[in-house]
Amino acid sequence: MPKRTELLRDSALDKSTLRNYLTDEGKEVFEMISAKHCKEISVRVLNDIGILAQLTRIVADKGVNIRAAAAWVEDENKGVIRLVTDDNLRAMDALRAHNYAPEEINSVEALMHHSPGMLSSICNKIGSGGINIHYLYASAMVSDETCLVVVSTDNNERALILLND
Numbered sequence: 001m002p003k004r005t006e007l008l009r010d011s012a013l014d015k016s017t018l019r020n021y022l023t024d025e026g027k028e029v030f031e032m033i034s035a036k037h038c039k040e041i042s043v044r045v046l047n048d049i050g051i052l053a054q055l056t057r058i059v060a061d062k063g064v065n066i067r068a069a070a071a072w073v074e075d076e077n078k079g080v081i082r083l084v085t086d087d088n089l090r091a092m093d094a095l096r097a098h099n100y101a102p103e104e105i106n107s108v109e110a111l112m113h114h115s116p117g118m119l120s121s122i123c124n125k126i127g128s129g130g131i132n133i134h135y136l137y138a139s140a141m142v143s144d145e146t147c148l149v150v151v152s153t154d155n156n157e158r159a160l161i162l163l164n165d
Contacts, residue, residue, distance in 0.1 A: 035163035038109035040150060041083040041091055043102045047073050055081055055100065062087075062094040068139035068148050082137070084109065084150055107152040108160050114140050114147040122149060122163060129162045131155050 045051045052071050059066060068084040082105070085091045092102045112118050119138065126133055132154045140147030153159045 035108055035110040035160055037156070037160065038084060038107055038150065039088055039104040040107050040152075041085060041088055041095075041102045042105045043081045043083075043095060043100050045079050045081060045100070047075075047077055047079045051079070052081060054098075055095065056083075058094050058098050058100075059083065059085065059091045062090050064091045064094070068137060068150050070135070070137040070150075082150075084139075084148070105152065106156055107150055108156050108163065110149040110151065110163055111146055112149060114144050118147075119149070122151070125162045125165075126151070126153060126159050129155075129158055131159050131162070 043055060045055065056066065056069070065086040066083050067086060069082065071079060071081045073079045083091065088104060092104070095102045110122060112122065123133065123136075134152045134154065136149065136151040138147055138149045151159065
């Protein structure tokens with residue numbers, strides 16, 4: 001079992017939650033910081049030019065920060081937009097006022113160190129528990145030390161336990 005060590009003092013990350021350890025080869029590896037339940041906003045839309053820009057502008061105009069987003073086309077006429085925001089209630093009220101029909105979807109939000117292999121690590125943790133991932137998306141800038149991963153599985157409760165273990 002790898003020996004756990006303290007995080008270096010000059011790191012900007014929260015030292016109380018970040019765990020790192022050295023492998024037998026002396027390579028430093030970072031683990032998950034934290035995972036928790038989250039509610040995504042899901043909106044089914046017509047697949048049309050400018051819809052994503054319009055929807056995100058409505059949310060922004062209410063002063064709501066979009067922390068992560070995913071959008072895709074399901075068929076020629078329909079698309080899905082998923083948002084993780086800092087204020088779902090205001091975002092959903094604003095969208096309803098513009099004739100959208102937002103729904104809240106239960107998922108898992110994981111904050112983790114932004115480094116090679118971390119996404120593989122969380123997918124392995126979930127898969128080793130026999131849990132199927134329905135979808136996953138992440139949000140981070142190259143210069144960021146942490147990134148946000150949003151994942152929905154066929155057993156979010158168990159996935160949360162595995163990710164925080």
